[in-house]
Amino acid sequence: MTQALFGQLLVGLINGSFYALLSLGLAIIFGLLDVVNFAHGAQYMLGAYLAWMGLTWLGIGYWVALFAAPAAVGILGMAVERLLLRRLRGLDNLYGLLLTFGLALAVEGLFRQGFGISGNSYPVPAQLTGAKNLGFMVLPIYRAWVVVASLVVCFSSWLVIEKTRLGAYLRAGTENPRMLQAFGVNVPLMFTVTYGFGAALAAFAGVMAAPVYQVTPTMGSQVIIVVFAVVVIGGMGSILGAIVTGLGLGLLEGAAKFFWPEISGTVVFIAMALVLLLRPAGLFGRQR
């Protein structure tokens, strides 16, 4: 009984690290650009598909894709920010939401047209195949890698933002972009690069997910709702909030899957409703 629960919690932690990785990019973009990036799911899907295309068409393996796909999606993201999103600055952030939502629908539609709905299978990289029997559960080695890699990326991103000079600029930009520009920092460029970085994080999560889930055009829109719930609970724009909440909700979901599987799809949203009632700004957010 307790052994089985322990297994479920570990699985929850694995999913939680996925949530953390995905919500991190979303939180960074919202924090600095005040853009609710609904294209995040599409960027995640693009990452997975680029990895698949690289492997199938060009023979590029997982380890290269892990860096190449986020780089490509990051560049695409920068183009989107520079050419489209920038025009919406100063308007209500609803416009940015609508633009990114429209982009996500268009990209998803194109991929449905091109690849069909059943999607494609991406193999687990040879070095990480197999599973280890931990006694209380069987842990696929790839899943262990997912947890480690996600935590490393999450906490190094957090360190850069909280502890470095660049991070200080970013945080200052969040507070008061005009003042920062007056000090001679190129704020528009910073915005472009930040959006690109957020998109690259989504694509990184996509490559991580490719061997676990079927690579399909709809994989992004399935996950994006939960990820938004994570960001709202954590506090919109709070980076630490996104990481901690992502892991926490993964654990909560894992426990739900053990005690009452039918509710495991809803438990995240119950938590969101409760948090919004008691702390409208989210667990780690500040009232604006």
Place this chain on the structure above:
Amino acid sequence: MNRIHLSKLSLALLAALPLAGQAAGVSDGVVKVGVLTDMTGAYSDLAGPGSVAAAQMAAEDFGGKVLGKPIVVISADHQNKPDVASNVARRWFDEEQVDVVADLVSSSTALAVMPVAAAKKRITLLSGPGSDPITGDRCTPYNVHYTYDTYSMAHGTGSAVVQQGGKSWFFITADYVFGRTLEEDTASVVRAAGGKVLGAVRAPFPTADFSSYLLQAQSSGAQIVGLANAGADTVNSIKQAHEFGLTPKQSLAGLLVFISDIHSLGLEAAQGLYLTTAFYWDRDDESRKWSQRFYARTKKMPTMVHAGVYSEVMHYLQAVKAAGTDDADAVMKKMRETPVNDFFAKNARIGPDGLLRHDMYLARVKAPKDSKKPWDYYQILKTIPPDQAFPPLSASKCPLVKK
């Protein structure tokens, strides 16, 4: 004057001629087949554009004409929405002279279109949907349910796998009516065949990550893990079962799996899976011959839904020819009288409930090393005869069945 009068009269007579012929011949001078299916959504790979291609192939193979009138195939996307489906069907019947609607993948759209068609005396030929009420309490006299139903999937896989030695079962079920019905049906078949059901877990629909449920299935120690789900849920649960090392110690049984799913999964992940199918392209010479023509056209091997669409449209056109009319009552009578005998089904008959009872096949997905050519995916283990695959007429809830 007289001459003009005469020519007017003969013109009027000429104009009246086709009208007189209409009662016995083809209405509106055209036999129109409308393929109503999911062109871009969740079922677009197993039905969708492939179903349209199959209907077109049937029209072409028939010679493009029946009773001297052209056969026209049109199509529309119902987006899996019952209201869209019934609106398109109404427009087709009222304004576009559509005589027969084919495919109707996803049961809710089929159940929405069937009464519309019956009220207007047009025929529905279902290949994609599987829900049992279609030939049960919601049957209509103008409907043919051609390819499979949930009963045949549950009974085929359930009893055949127990006979193959898979005695103990655990279910991973999609938590909605479809999944629960499939689980209950299969569980009762397993018990009746002498097997045991050790447990079940209901996963919310849809789910991307099945690891928790797979761990529960793993610790149950059951020989067979039954997947009472469909589409992306099935694909992800098979893929992750492989990852967690469930297979090959335990075997998976898919309760609704199409060859398009196996193709997208790849054999490495799908190997060893049991499934029931109405059609497999590489089963005999006839099925291979037709499927290779389908492949040349679509670059994909046909699913059972695609093969069913071709066969049902062909059967319909033959019935129109034999009846000498496209009048729905006469054509339905002919379709029922004549057994289906082609690459899809042998000596199969359409019952008064509209269900075509034909052979089904228990298949097992091959290991990568046993697959010798592209799309060489299934090993057919067993032919399930119609009386075991489909529900008996005596138990039918369809009011049209006289007992």
